[in-house]
Amino acid sequence: MTEKKWPETWQEVNPGCMVFRPGSSREYHTGSWRAKRPLWDNAKCIKCGVCYIYCPEGCVTEDADGFFEANLDYCKGCGICAHECWPGAIKMVNEEE
Amino acid sequence: MGKRVGMEVAIASAEAAALCKFDVAAVYPITPQSHVAEHLSDIVNDGRVDASFITVESEHSALSAAMGASATGARVVTATSSQGLLYMHEVLPITSAMRLPIVMLIANRAISGPINIWNDHSDIMPQRDTGWISFFADNGQEVVDMTIQAFKVAEHREVMLPVNVNMDGFQLTHMVEPIIMPDQGEVDRFLPEYVPYATLHPDRPVSMGTLAMPEIYAEAQKAKNVAIVNSKKIILEVWKEWEKLFGRRYEPIQAYRTKDADVALVTMGSMGETAEIAVEELRKQGVKAGLLKIKLWRPFPFAELRKAVQGIRVLAVTDRACSFGGPGGPVFSEIRSALYEEPVRPAIVNYIIGLGGRDVQVEDFMEMVRQAARGKLSEPYVFYGVRG
Numbered sequence: 001m002t003e004k005k006w007p008e009t010w011q012e013v014n015p016g017c018m019v020f021r022p023g024s025s026r027e028y029h030t031g032s033w034r035a036k037r038p039l040w041d042n043a044k045c046i047k048c049g050v051c052y053i054y055c056p057e058g059c060v061t062e063d064a065d066g067f068f069e070a071n072l073d074y075c076k077g078c079g080i081c082a083h084e085c086w087p088g089a090i091k092m093v094n095e096e097e
Numbered sequence: 098m099g100k101r102v103g104m105e106v107a108i109a110s111a112e113a114a115a116l117c118k119f120d121v122a123a124v125y126p127i128t129p130q131s132h133v134a135e136h137l138s139d140i141v142n143d144g145r146v147d148a149s150f151i152t153v154e155s156e157h158s159a160l161s162a163a164m165g166a167s168a169t170g171a172r173v174v175t176a177t178s179s180q181g182l183l184y185m186h187e188v189l190p191i192t193s194a195m196r197l198p199i200v201m202l203i204a205n206r207a208i209s210g211p212i213n214i215w216n217d218h219s220d221i222m223p224q225r226d227t228g229w230i231s232f233f234a235d236n237g238q239e240v241v242d243m244t245i246q247a248f249k250v251a252e253h254r255e256v257m258l259p260v261n262v263n264m265d266g267f268q269l270t271h272m273v274e275p276i277i278m279p280d281q282g283e284v285d286r287f288l289p290e291y292v293p294y295a296t297l298h299p300d301r302p303v304s305m306g307t308l309a310m311p312e313i314y315a316e317a318q319k320a321k322n323v324a325i326v327n328s329k330k331i332i333l334e335v336w337k338e339w340e341k342l343f344g345r346r347y348e349p350i351q352a353y354r355t356k357d358a359d360v361a362l363v364t365m366g367s368m369g370e371t372a373e374i375a376v377e378e379l380r381k382q383g384v385k386a387g388l389l390k391i392k393l394w395r396p397f398p399f400a401e402l403r404k405a406v407q408g409i410r411v412l413a414v415t416d417r418a419c420s421f422g423g424p425g426g427p428v429f430s431e432i433r434s435a436l437y438e439e440p441v442r443p444a445i446v447n448y449i450i451g452l453g454g455r456d457v458q459v460e461d462f463m464e465m466v467r468q469a470a471r472g473k474l475s476e477p478y479v480f481y482g483v484r485g
Contacts, residue, residue: 006309006313007316009316010315010316010319010320010323011320013313013316013317015257015294015320016194016195016197016257016294016305017194017195017307017309017317018295018303018307020295020304022302024304025304
């Protein structure tokens with residue numbers, strides 16, 4: 001079942017715009033805002049996790065080998081991870097050339 | 098049965114809130130509201146109601162804390178004045194958008210600058226469009242009655258909106274007046290226990306204060322407007338019930354000797370009582386004067402106004418604030434706009450009076466009626482009594 005993203009009419013708006021379904025903001029994929037994506041060079045990565053700590057979206061996760069990647073459904077491409085990565089293992093690359 | 102007492106109106110407003118058994122008060126003191134804040138604090142400290150008093154560091158925090166408390170399902174009261182109300186401004190439209198039934202007692206005072214602590218309505222007028230229901234009281238009895246009514250209206254399932262009760266600073270707040278204070282049993286019969294629509298609770302997840310994208314923001318605003326427009330029906334019902342239980346009648350626009358009136362004054366707040374005396378004096382002199390007192394400012398009672406002005410030749414609308422660079426005072430522009438579509442409508446003149454505590458006496462209102470009888474003033478709106 002696919003739920004509607006937002007009410008169709010003003011009459012369907014809940015009082016106070018309250019949302020009674022928990023976790024619904026997950027369905028809002030902020031990744032569509034992105035112009036650049038972070039690209040990890042695991043040869044340079046020292047697995048310190050700074051990218052994971054600094055990501056304001058909380059969308060950087062650690063894989064089974066201890067390296068990191070971003071969930072592109074939510075990564076806005078802000079570049080904070082690349083800015084903070086002191087070994088210089090993250091590069092921001094254009095989504096489209 | 099209620100008891101007739103002599104009580105300072107600010108204290109009486111806090112006592113009225115206590116009769117409503119509020120759960121939380123979040124208040125920051127400011128002249129001339131301070132006695133409300135202090136007395137609410139006393140009431141909680143003395144254990145007269147089972148409530149928390151949140152000592153906040155500002156008015157912005159006062160209303161924010163009030164909202165948080167209200168979201169958990171508490172009955173919440175706050176109070177402020179002037180600069181404090183302006184500092185709260187950012188939070189006011191959020192309170193109404195989140196449909197939190199908070200009651201705010203406002204001791205109306207001029208806004209800075211020049212700095213001035215005395216009474217006018219320039220603090221509440223910038224809050225006009227924030228989606229709060231606004232009551233204006235003429236006297237101490239109305240302050241007490243409206244405070245109790247406010248909780249019932251705000252919490253009604255078909256309303257769920259915050260209400261502010263406006264009482265003129267000093268002219269009302271610091272006056273000791275004879276007031277019939279309802280007893281606890283009467284208030285309990287009138288005001289049921291608050292049953293919130295939804296509350297913040299870990300067992301029943303709910304998001305309040307959500308984000309709205311352009312695709313839904315406009316629908317949300319329309320829904321909010323419909324809510325406050327429709328609240329008038331409930332306000333009228335609550336006032337009818339009040340009259341039945343307590344014998345005191347409340348109307349959105351209270352008419353005083355307007356049946357055969359040629360010229361009618363329009364007032365909002367405590368100056369209505371001075372204007373009543375002016376009407377009596379003018380009648381003794383053979384002038385057919387009348388008075389309309391606005392008690393409900395938002396939602397504005399358009400239908401009641403159109404009915405109330407029938408047969409009146411000239412309306413002399415008084416304002417206690419100015420819309421700088423605009424059409425005159427906010428009450429004036431509202432009334433003129435409300436009557437625009439009427440095939441027969443009175444001439445309407447505007448006096449801006451009583452700014453920053455300037456005294457307006459019986460003779461002043463009489464003079465305003467005499468001038469207004471000509472149907473036109475020297476300017477589109479007049480700062481009455483201003484020297485120069």
